Amino acid sequence: MDVTNFYIKCSGIEEENTVSKALGLMKKYNLEELPVIKNRKYSGMIYLKDIVLRNIDAKNTNVKTLKTNAPHVKKNDKIEKVISLIFDSGLKSFAVVDKKVIGVVRQQELLEVVPEKIIEKNLDNIISPCITAYETDPIGKIKNMLKEENLSQIIILNKENKMCGIIRNIDLVKSIKRKDKNEQLGDIIPSEKIEAKSIMSNFFICEQKASIRDILKKIKKYGDIIIVDGETPIGVITPKNILELVLLKPSKGVNIKVTGLKDEDEITKHEIDAELNNFVTKISKFFKKMQYIFVDVERFHTGGGRVEYSILARLKTSGGLFVSKSHKWELLTALQEALNKLEKLSKKKYQKLSEKRKK
Numbered sequence: 001m002d003v004t005n006f007y008i009k010c011s012g013i014e015e016e017n018t019v020s021k022a023l024g025l026m027k028k029y030n031l032e033e034l035p036v037i038k039n040r041k042y043s044g045m046i047y048l049k050d051i052v053l054r055n056i057d058a059k060n061t062n063v064k065t066l067k068t069n070a071p072h073v074k075k076n077d078k079i080e081k082v083i084s085l086i087f088d089s090g091l092k093s094f095a096v097v098d099k100k101v102i103g104v105v106r107q108q109e110l111l112e113v114v115p116e117k118i119i120e121k122n123l124d125n126i127i128s129p130c131i132t133a134y135e136t137d138p139i140g141k142i143k144n145m146l147k148e149e150n151l152s153q154i155i156i157l158n159k160e161n162k163m164c165g166i167i168r169n170i171d172l173v174k175s176i177k178r179k180d181k182n183e184q185l186g187d188i189i190p191s192e193k194i195e196a197k198s199i200m201s202n203f204f205i206c207e208q209k210a211s212i213r214d215i216l217k218k219i220k221k222y223g224d225i226i227i228v229d230g231e232t233p234i235g236v237i238t239p240k241n242i243l244e245l246v247l248l249k250p251s252k253g254v255n256i257k258v259t260g261l262k263d264e265d266e267i268t269k270h271e272i273d274a275e276l277n278n279f280v281t282k283i284s285k286f287f288k289k290m291q292y293i294f295v296d297v298e299r300f301h302t303g304g305g306r307v308e309y310s311i312l313a314r315l316k317t318s319g320g321l322f323v324s325k326s327h328k329w330e331l332l333t334a335l336q337e338a339l340n341k342l343e344k345l346s347k348k349k350y351q352k353l354s355e356k357r358k359k
Helices: 019-029 048-052 079-089 107-113 139-149 169-175 212-222 239-247 266-283 331-358
Strands: 033-038 041-047 072-074 093-098 100-106 132-134 153-157 163-168 176-178 185-188 205-207 225-229 232-237 255-259 290-303 306-317 320-328
Touching: 019 033, 019 048, 033 100, 041 048, 041 093, 041 100, 048 169, 072 079, 079 107, 079 239, 079 255, 100 107, 107 212, 107 239, 132 139, 139 153, 139 169, 139 320, 153 232, 163 169, 163 225, 169 176, 205 212, 212 225, 212 239, 239 255, 239 290, 255 266, 266 290, 266 331, 290 331, 306 331, 320 331
Parallel strands: 072 093, 132 153, 205 225, 255 290
Antiparallel strands: 033 041, 093 100, 153 163, 176 185, 225 232, 290 306, 306 320
């Protein structure tokens, strides 16, 4: 199966156009990204998060200022290739090119091809940690949290610590003043003057015990879904979390999968393999049966020649699913921190199960 039936038609935007016009086109096509065109050829992508997380003058800033060099896919590329590219690049969408730009393929559209055996799995196989803020927190704080944690959403709580909304990148557009009645957008309102409750959106929830099938329609339409235990948020599920399971191939032993290492050298990859094999040996003391460990590496915040690493690690064992995150300037340090967190969680669960057996 190829990309042909799974992309949104869109011709992109010329790099000399303003960011205001880009925001208008994103709203028109219901996208958070646009292909950028230079001399009638694909030149990169502009992403909504790069617009809303910076204090820029949208009506006087050209698209090329925020353009990201990003790979593209062809209309006849296989879906499996696109899924792998998502994890290798750390990006959520790509321009589709057939001599010229013809559209955008996103994570949500790729969920159409998730195998039946994966759809039947419980949500507790793929939950990611969630971050919360309060409805009275200023937008500036929300932006910093999204940047520092490399997240696409923040769950908003009221003074009683109950969920009352969610803020995603698309909601931050509301902090940009309208220029006129058209889709043009103007200046950024000072973020310290806006409270989270003024721009938050409705949220969609699902109980932890549900299956992927139960949320598939909602996640295709709305993106991230909040997972709750009663009224308490315990995590989120994104389209990317579901696609992780597509990459995990059947294995007789522990299935170890690491994504996002495309730009790393062979020595670093070897060191990562050694760390993971050592980690599996440690965890085997707690749980004899381990199904998989999935490590997703993302590179971001490149400034002054430096790259910051964000790691999301999942460990699935007979004792349950354990998830950890880490952010560091050094890749191996970030991995070690994430694995140490998983080890502590595994040990805690093992001790808890051991106490139950004694009773």
